[in-house]
Amino acid sequence: MAIRTLISIEGRSKIDKTSRILCMAFLVFLLVAVGTVACKKAEEGVSEEEDIALKESIIEFEGNVGVAVGKYIFIAEARGFDLVVQGGLESGDVSMLVGKEIRGEGEFTPERPSILGINTIEIKDESGNWMNVFTRSEDIVLSDYLDLKARDKFPVLEKLTYDKKNDWEDKEIARVFGKLEGEEGNYKISVLDEKGKQVGKIIVDNFTDFGIYYVKKLRLFDKFWFYVDIKDTVDWNVRRRTREMFHADVLFAGLF
Structure with a gap:
């Protein structure tokens, strides 16, 4: 009888031990899963914030070009900004834009608040149609700029x-x-x-x-x-x- 009781107790101990191990494993799995989901949401949140910041830094402009020298363009309608064209136009240089009506998008950065790095330029032709003449493919370089x-x-x-x-x-x-x-x-x-x-x-x-x-x-x-x-x-x-x-x-x- 004593032997049977001992066997029964040992059996229950093994079952309890196995149950505890399974519970611990489940808890570890649950913590890992929750952590992964939280990290993923955090990454998505950062990505969304970056997208919002990028959109907020994009500024549209439109107006007549008064001055164009080197990579710098001035239009009175883009008040407070010096427009910068990094790279060549599809035909000619920026001096060809003087006196022409243009529109496009530029990127603003807090580090250089007076500079608008141009991403795209369209020019209005004699028929009133808009034609793309520039799409930026290079990083902005301002070697002679003085802030x-x-x-x-x-x-x-x-x-x-x-x-x-x-x-x-x-x-x-x-x-x-x-x-x-x-x-x-x-x-x-x-x-x-x-x-x-x-x-x-x-x-x-x-x-x-x-x-x-x-x-x-x-x-x-x-x-x-x-x-x-x-x-x-x-x-x-x-x-x-x-x-x-x-x-x-x-x-x-x-x-x-």
């Missing part, structure tokens, strides 16, 4: 005179107020003091695309700030006779 933070690093050259070269020779970049004179290939900046009197001239060797783009945008103004890369000082004998102080490349032009 507000970069412009703040340009010191103002104050109280300049042609006979004091130390005022500019210890600087690599600077900001001067004046007006552009001359013609293409022979431009000079007439530097003005706070009373509007000329204190000297700067010989312009080159403009970056971004620089000349802004000069053309400001065509309604005859005086503004030039952000320049300072180069060689003009020889004293020439400087004394012409008031030309130094050579420079123009990187940007603005009202402040």
Whole structure:
């Protein structure tokens, strides 16, 4: 009798042990399944947020092209933005768009709030039909772009005179107020003091695309700030006779 009882107890122990193992296995499976579903929902949530953010960053534009230089386009209707075309048009370059009515979509990023990277451009032909002339296939590259933070690093050259070269020779970049004179290939900046009197001239060797783009945008103004890369000082004998102080490349032009 005792033997039968012992066998019965051992049998129940094995059954209980097996049941516990099965329950534990089920719980582990349930936790894994719940975790997988939660991760999947989280990933779907992130994907949806990214899609929403991308859609919110797409801005449509339409208007007449006033200025187009290099990869930069200005249309008054796209207030606050400089439009950037990365890559070539299907025919010609962006200068062919000046005076034409265009429309399209661009992408805005918080890192460069004044730049709209163009994704597509359509141009209206003489019949009033829209024709696609550009679809972006490259990442935006802005090697000559100067944002507000970069412009703040340009010191103002104050109280300049042609006979004091130390005022500019210890600087690599600077900001001067004046007006552009001359013609293409022979431009000079007439530097003005706070009373509007000329204190000297700067010989312009080159403009970056971004620089000349802004000069053309400001065509309604005859005086503004030039952000320049300072180069060689003009020889004293020439400087004394012409008031030309130094050579420079123009990187940007603005009202402040």
